[in-house]
Amino acid sequence: MTAEQLDVAKRFIDYHTKEYGFEKANVEFRLGKIEQLTDDPGLKTNSFDVIVSNCVVNLSPDKKKVLQQVYEILKPGGEFYFSDVYADQPVPEELRQNKVLWGECLSGAICVSDLISGALDAGFTQPILVSKQPIGVNNDELQKLLGAIKFTSCTYRLFKNKPAEESTSVNDKFGALVTYQTPIIHYENEFQFSQAITFKLNSEPQYLNTELVKMLRLSRYSEHFKFDSITDEKQIPNVTEQVIDQPVSNEQSSSSCCCCPGTC
Ligand SMILES: C[S@@+](CC[C@H](N)C(=O)[O-])C[C@H]1O[C@@H](n2cnc3c(N)ncnc32)[C@H](O)[C@@H]1O
Structure with a gap:
């Protein structure tokens, strides 16, 4: 998020306040990095019911810190509900250094196993998968660089459970x-x-x-x-094992779930 992007958002506060029928604005925009929520924007610990994010975590240089910071500012019982891009194998360092692949929300993607360990280390529950769709890379040059790496767009719930x-x-x-x-x-x-x-x-x-x-x-x-x-x-009903993760569906990612490469 840049100061310029924030200015655009601020310019539309009055418009959206009227459009949604509020007398007073019920939003506030603050500038900050997702891995530094308690620093720059000064968000208070234990103060949010829910934190939502779409296609930002993959762009952070420190995903573990993101999870720690989000956990810190959520209230007990609160939830991190977010969509992002995941890779089916670790993305090699030379691809992570490629600015185009990074900017397309591809080479900053982590593996689901790293999400799980980062979430548990931060104090969250096991991630709950809400949706998962494959992402197609519709650019031959980028696809060639990426080789066999496959990407998915996933939405997860992470809970900061109450004691x-x-x-x-x-x-x-x-x-x-x-x-x-x-x-x-x-x-x-x-x-x-x-x-x-x-x-x-x-x-x-x-x-x-x-x-x-x-x-x-x-x-x-x-x-x-x-x-x-x-x-x-x-008395336990005969249900199939309740797994946390699910196999990927065949539908390609739609923009409602997360951003698609080539649209950033
Ligand atoms: C793919 S866009 C998604 C924007 C928006 N969430 C949406 O759904 O349309 C990624 C956004 O993350 C911002 N961004 C990149 N790195 C960030 C970071 N470390 N902390 C916060 N925002 C970041 C970018 O400026 C950009 O606005």
Whole structure:
């Protein structure tokens, strides 16, 4: 983000305030780097419910620091909901130094395994995959440089869970049956928690395994759900294993998920 980009954003505050029917602006723009959120823009620790980002983390020179900083400024229970570009193998240093590939949001991409370790090291829960699509590189010259490296556009939820003692004492060692019972604003009919799990309001409860139920119980969404712990192993429904990651779909990335190379 540059000062010039910020000036453009600021010029449109009044327009959007009127367009969305607010009396006063409800946004504020601050200049800063995503890996220095508590420094330059002076964002306070434990102060945000949700942080969203689209196609910025890959451009940061220090992804681990991004995750640490985002974790620090989220409130307990808060969520980092973000789309970005991932590579299926480490991108060699000479490609990372290529300014065009970097600017196209390709050579700064990390592997999902690095996202997982960075997230866990920062204190987040296991990343929850919400969507994943392959990215095509529609430029022969760039494709030649990239060789066999494949890219995907993925959206993940990372939760900064509340401390366990803040919730009632529960035993979810066999998981729980979970009902979506109080609507989340804008998701009145259904709520897509992950690529594999969509809750329908006041519909059949869904089984969540121990790890997922803990994540949801200690997240900002918990008050919208009813949790019925499973007390006997024999009551665990016969569901396929609830994996956190999912195979890639065949659809190519659309701009709603993340930016596409060649559009930056
Ligand atoms: C691909 S664009 C995405 C912009 C916007 N999020 C969107 O969805 O349209 C990447 C943006 O990240 C900004 N950027 C690059 N490195 C950054 C960093 N370290 N911290 C914050 N922003 C950065 C760039 O200036 C650019 O505006």
